[in-house]
Amino acid sequence: MTKRxxxxxxxxxxxxxxxxxxxRAMRDTYDVSAExxxxxxxxxAKMNYRPNFNATGLVKSGTHKIAVxxxxxxxxxxxxxxxxxxxxxxxxxxxxxxxxxxxxxYWETKVVRExxxxxxxxxxxxxxxxxxxxxxxxxxxxxxxPLVFFDRVPESVSTSVVVQDDYTGACLAxxxxxxxxxxxxxxxxxxxGLNLTQQRLQGYLDTLKKHNLESYGVxxxxxxxxxxxxxxxxxxxxxxxxDAIFSVNDRKAFGAIxxxxxxxxxxxxxxxxxxxxxxxxxxxxTPSLSTIAEPAYEIGRKSCEVLIKHIQKQSYPxxxxxxxxxxxxxxxTQRGADFNTFNLSKKR
Amino acid sequence: MTKRxxxxxxxxxxxxxxxxxxxRAMRDTYDVSAExxxxxxxxxAKMNYRPNFNATGLVKSGTHKIAVxxxxxxxxxxxxxxxxxxxxxxxxxxxxxxxxxxxxxYWETKVVRExxxxxxxxxxxxxxxxxxxxxxxxxxxxxxxPLVFFDRVPESVSTSVVVQDDYTGACLAxxxxxxxxxxxxxxxxxxxGLNLTQQRLQGYLDTLKKHNLESYGVxxxxxxxxxxxxxxxxxxxxxxxxDAIFSVNDRKAFGAIxxxxxxxxxxxxxxxxxxxxxxxxxxxxTPSLSTIAEPAYEIGRKSCEVLIKHIQKQSYPxxxxxxxxxxxxxxxTQRGADFNTFNLSKKR
DNA sequence: AATAGTAGCGAGAACGTTATCGAAACCAGA
DNA sequence: TCTGGTTTCGATAACGTTCTCGCTACTATT
Numbered sequence: 180m181t182k183r184x185x186x187x188x189x190x191x192x193x194x195x196x197x198x199x200x201x202x203r204a205m206r207d208t209y210d211v212s213a214e215x216x217x218x219x220x221x222x223x224a225k226m227n228y229r230p231n232f233n234a235t236g237l238v239k240s241g242t243h244k245i246a247v248x249x250x251x252x253x254x255x256x257x258x259x260x261x262x263x264x265x266x267x268x269x270x271x272x273x274x275x276x277x278x279x280x281x282x283x284x285y286w287e288t289k290v291v292r293e294x295x296x297x298x299x300x301x302x303x304x305x306x307x308x309x310x311x312x313x314x315x316x317x318x319x320x321x322x323x324x325p326l327v328f329f330d331r332v333p334e335s336v337s338t339s340v341v342v343q344d345d346y347t348g349a350c351l352a353x354x355x356x357x358x359x360x361x362x363x364x365x366x367x368x369x370x371x372g373l374n375l376t377q378q379r380l381q382g383y384l385d386t387l388k389k390h391n392l393e394s395y396g397v398x399x400x401x402x403x404x405x406x407x408x409x410x411x412x413x414x415x416x417x418x419x420x421x422d423a424i425f426s427v428n429d430r431k432a433f434g435a436i437x438x439x440x441x442x443x444x445x446x447x448x449x450x451x452x453x454x455x456x457x458x459x460x461x462x463x464x465t466p467s468l469s470t471i472a473e474p475a476y477e478i479g480r481k482s483c484e485v486l487i488k489h490i491q492k493q494s495y496p497x498x499x500x501x502x503x504x505x506x507x508x509x510x511x512t513q514r515g516a517d518f519n520t521f522n523l524s525k526k527r
Numbered sequence: 528m529t530k531r532x533x534x535x536x537x538x539x540x541x542x543x544x545x546x547x548x549x550x551r552a553m554r555d556t557y558d559v560s561a562e563x564x565x566x567x568x569x570x571x572a573k574m575n576y577r578p579n580f581n582a583t584g585l586v587k588s589g590t591h592k593i594a595v596x597x598x599x600x601x602x603x604x605x606x607x608x609x610x611x612x613x614x615x616x617x618x619x620x621x622x623x624x625x626x627x628x629x630x631x632x633y634w635e636t637k638v639v640r641e642x643x644x645x646x647x648x649x650x651x652x653x654x655x656x657x658x659x660x661x662x663x664x665x666x667x668x669x670x671x672x673p674l675v676f677f678d679r680v681p682e683s684v685s686t687s688v689v690v691q692d693d694y695t696g697a698c699l700a701x702x703x704x705x706x707x708x709x710x711x712x713x714x715x716x717x718x719x720g721l722n723l724t725q726q727r728l729q730g731y732l733d734t735l736k737k738h739n740l741e742s743y744g745v746x747x748x749x750x751x752x753x754x755x756x757x758x759x760x761x762x763x764x765x766x767x768x769x770d771a772i773f774s775v776n777d778r779k780a781f782g783a784i785x786x787x788x789x790x791x792x793x794x795x796x797x798x799x800x801x802x803x804x805x806x807x808x809x810x811x812x813t814p815s816l817s818t819i820a821e822p823a824y825e826i827g828r829k830s831c832e833v834l835i836k837h838i839q840k841q842s843y844p845x846x847x848x849x850x851x852x853x854x855x856x857x858x859x860t861q862r863g864a865d866f867n868t869f870n871l872s873k874k875r
Numbered sequence: 876a877a878t879a880g881t882a883g884c885g886a887g888a889a890c891g892t893t894a895t896c897g898a899a900a901c902c903a904g905a
Numbered sequence: 906t907c908t909g910g911t912t913t914c915g916a917t918a919a920c921g922t923t924c925t926c927g928c929t930a931c932t933a934t935t
Contacts, residue, residue: 184644184670186891197915202893210913231645233590234891236581237920244624253606262601265627269638274646276592277625279613290617298580298622322532404811433811463752463781465813534921545885550923558883582921585890645891 185226194222205230241300244274245486248290248304250282250331254430255458256475257305260329263479264303271487273300284309291315301325301490303482306333308370308401325489327498329482332374339489339498341482345375348471348504349382352425352453355469357390359512361423361451365396365414367407367435369427379427379455395421402427407434415442422450423512429454429461432468436511451512466510474502533574542570553578589648592622593834596638596652598630598679602778603806604823605653608677611827612651619835621648632657639663649673649838651830654681656718656749673837675846677830679721687837687846689830693723696819696852697730700773700801703817705738707860709771709799713744713762715755715783717775727775727803743769750775755782763790770798771860777802777809780816784859799860814858822850 187205191198196215203211204219236242245268252258261277268275276299280287284307292315294302301324304316313333319326320338327339356364366383369376380397387394396414400406407426411434414421426432432454439446446452446466454461457472481500488495535553539546544563551559552567584590593616600606609625616623624647628635632655640663642650649672652664661681667674668686675687704712714731717724728745735742744762748754755774759782762769774780780802787794794800794814802809805820829848836843 188891198892199894199916200914202891203914206893212913215913229644231585231891233581233584233645234920235893237579237585237891237922238893240920242581251610252600253603253610255601258601258606261625262599262627265625266629269626275625277595277609277613277623278617279610281614437811460808460811463785463808464811536921546922547886547924548884550921551884554923560883563883579921582890583923585892585921586923588890 184231185228186231187228190219190223190226190228193226194218241490242298243272244276244299245483245490246276246278246294246299246302248278248280248287248302250280250305250307252277252279255460256330256428256456256473259475260305260479260482263476263481264483265479267480267483268487273483273487280307282307282309284311288312288315291319301486302327303486304328306331308373311372323493325486325493327482327486327489329478330375334374337497339485339500341478341485341498341500342375342502343473343478343504344501345378345504346382348455348473349379349425350386351504351506352455352471353383353386355506355508355512356423356425356451356453357386357392359423359451360514361512362392363395363419363422364392365421365424366394366398367410367414367424367426367431368397368399370401371399376427383425395419400431402430404430404434404437407431408438409434411435411438424450424452426452426454429456429458429468429470432470432511433460433464436464436466436468447511447513448515451514453512457507461507461509466513469509469512470507472505472507474504477502532579533576534579535576538567538571538574538576541574542566584645588645590646591620592624592647593831593838594624594626594642594647594650596626596628596635596650598628598653598655600625600627603808604678604776604804604821607823608653608827608830611824611829612831613827615828615831616835621831621835628655630655630657632659636660636663639667644670644672649834650675651834652676654679656721659720671841673834673841675830675834675837677826679723682722685845687833687848689826689833689846689848689850690723691821691826691852692849693726693852694730696803696821697727697773698734699852699854700803700819701731701734703854703856704771704773704799704801704860705734705740707771707799708862709860710740711743711767711770712740713769713772714742714746715758715762715772715774715779716745716747718749719747724775731773743767750778752778752782752785755779756786757782759783759786772798772800774800774802777804777806777816777818780818780859781808781812784812784814784816795859795861796863799862801860805855809855809857814861817857817860818855820853820855822852825850 187201191201204216278290329341332340398410454470457470461468535549539549552564626638677689680688746758802818805818809816
């Protein structure tokens with residue numbers, strides 16, 4: 180098919196030395212004189228030599244590849260995490276293989292099971308919101324395959340995880356709503372069973388309790404803006420309507436804002452909305468969305484770092500890393516100012 | 528490190544047959560009886576056998592992997608393209624390796640040059656907007672490495688490309704602005720040198736000419752909303768101000784809308800804005816953005832399909848595929864209605 | 876009964892690299 | 906001159922798989 184590439188043998192032949200010497204020279208190890216080393220390196224460059232990773236991978240078990248298994252990449256959070264993973268990996272000479280599960284547990288198990296362990300050194304995974312059976316991951320752990328979870332992590336398997344501090348973030352969000360004078364607070368929650376859903380819900384509930392407030396409703400559903408929009412209809416159909424919404428993520432909060440605008444309800448003034456992520460859209464939407472910022476890029480880098488450390492020495496202890504979040508205050512939780520029209524109709 | 532995996536030899540030994548027979552049985556080829564085949568397959572499953580891709584890759588040249596080289600993934604278009612690539616690849620038993628260049632020509636050449644050709648069967652690339660020297664790609668082509676470009680394609684190298692119809696899309700956008708009654712039209716253009724920048728600019732210019740209109744300004748810069756915002760300041764600083772903006776992409780159009788809003792200029796009513804991409808944000812921003820929809824997902828699938836065909840038979844002819852775009856009319860190019868306030872302050 | 880053909884299997888080389896071991900060459904000290 | 910130590914290098918086996926051959930046994934044909 181493609182032209183034959185130059186191998187270590189070719190170099191050895193043209194130089195009249197053995198392949199062993201060439202191999203040693205390439206890797207800058209012991210037992211090779213400075214002259215021959217330079218000679219080998221020069222002719223290797225001249226002959227446009229590239230190492231064959233299949234061969235090296237065969238003899239030393241270990242490809243320099245890691246697999247990233249993730250529900251999707253078409254949103255701010257995931258794409259930013261991947262960017263962090265990618266950069267850390269490349270800096271440390273690892274290559275990343277990407278697998279999208281499309282939030283399907285079927286695809287996830289299929290990918291994980293069929294993933295030939297001879298083709299990657301380790302796995303970085305973020306589970307789907309359907310995943311209830313973790314046996315496919317358990318098998319990997321029992322086979323001593325390095326594995327770290329990020330963002331959405333299972334509770335039952337014992338391996339390293341890297342997440343943002345979901346609980347504290349939810350507390351910050353709820354505290355902020357209360358401080359702004361909202362008291363009838365509802366929560367647009369994520370899919371049940373996900374650790375992150377539980378953590379954010381718990382932070383919300385605990386903060387309400389601390390202030391002797393009652394929840395004005397919790398609805399579990401998916402992460403899309405359409406989910407948010409739909410759930411708002413249900414929430415506001417009751418007799419006791421909320422005056423503020425804490426959404427499990429920004430996308431659902433966008434749906435909430437869109438719904439409120441359609442209903443002619445003033446966002447901020449009448450109903451406060453706060454999200455979770457700090458998606459760039461939150462700055463663009465009208466009114467701009469207050470939110471809890473997640474360190475997506477750092478989560479990518481950190482989880483990749485932990486994985487590579489696990490790969491490089493199996494004695495590396497299991498980590499449970501939680502990165503801090505931050506409250507970002509924008510217009511959607513402000514009263515008093517008419518942020519809704521946002522100068523849109525003001526003439527020069 | 529990790530536990531020793533079961534190999535074809537282990538299966539042969541426990542069954543008392545030769546490795547050759549096992550190998551043939553696994554691949555369902557000739558010269559093996561139905562009984563032994565079943566026997567081999569059963570014990571392979573029982574022993575949890577996984578093929579070692581390093582070994583197969585060594586003997587048959589050909590890993591089932593493709594490399595995707597892309598400037599970034601943290602935006603709608605690129606992440607959607609990747610999703611399409613990924614899905615087509617997985618369906619056809621190829622695995623994708625991801626490389627982000629971060630729009631740096633330095634990183635691009637580094638990645639392409641260091642990419643061991645023994646570890647991938649082909650490349651899918653979208654160049655950075657800095658890339659002026661294409662020798663790193665030229666080398667691959669000369670080495671007969673399958674390579675296809677998508678979206679941002681170089682003109683000088685002769686290989687398959689998959690793009691959207693940028694020229695016609697730009698014509699559609701400009702025609703639409705004119706049809707809506709705008710006549711003083713300016714263009715927020717992309718970085719110079721990119722084919723897509725040239726195509727969209729040309730479509731814009733040709734359509735103006737067709738209607739005997741003059742351009743009210745063309746400014747080249749990057750793709751970010753910040754670029755768009757900045758360029759608007761320049762555009763409106765002249766004595767002859769435009770009454771409509773055609774932006775090379777949606778992100779810059781968002782910047783333009785934000786800038787207009789800050790200036791108290793009514794978007795749509797006073798100044799029309801149209802983008803290019805159909806980023807989901809275009810539905811969320813106020814007013815919603817008219818745009819030219821790109822078939823990002825299909826471009827991903829199609830370019831992956833072309834690449835795999837190139838890999839599978841080297842006689843496959845070079846393709847130049849251009850996928851159609853579509854005009855999406857929203858509020859930012861409508862006059863008459865007060866879309867800017869968008870019911871925001873309307874009480875129930 | 877002799878031959879030819881075929882189905883099923885095994886032995887061994889090969890892919891490109893690294894690791895182990897030993898050999899050669901050189902040098903220093905006695 | 907001999908011994909011992911170091912430095913530098915080569916031969917060879919291994920990694921797990923596929924591929925090419927050749928061998929055996931069986932069936933069909935004459």
